[in-house]
Amino acid sequence: MKLYMFLRWLFDFGTMEGYNKRYIAYIVFGCVGTFFTPFAGVAACVLMLLDLLLDMLRDKYKEFEKEVLDVTPKTKSPSKMMQE
Numbered sequence: 161m162k163l164y165m166f167l168r169w170l171f172d173f174g175t176m177e178g179y180n181k182r183y184i185a186y187i188v189f190g191c192v193g194t195f196f197t198p199f200a201g202v203a204a205c206v207l208m209l210l211d212l213l214l215d216m217l218r219d220k221y222k223e224f225e226k227e228v229l230d231v232t233p234k235t236k237s238p239s240k241m242m243q244e
Contacts, residue, residue: 182211 173181186204193200 179211179215183208186211 186208189207190201190204193203
């Protein structure tokens with residue numbers, strides 16, 4: 161009974177991260193696709209690689225934006241400059 165509860169907890173798709181769901185979908189696509197074409201495994205690997213690269217690129221861009229916003233000096237608005 162504990163094994164069943166563990167497996168239910170392990171494969172609870174409601175609490176999984178988005179990338180885990182996508183990787184499971186790629187694996188299922190590759191396994192099922194091999195019945196139709198021998199290149200489905202390669203396609204699944206390419207999809208996983210593209211997903212990983214895009215995710216890394218997205219994270220780096222967010223990091224870049226955060227650094228650029230922190231480094232740029234805060235300028236006074238023109239209305240405050242006129243008041244001085």
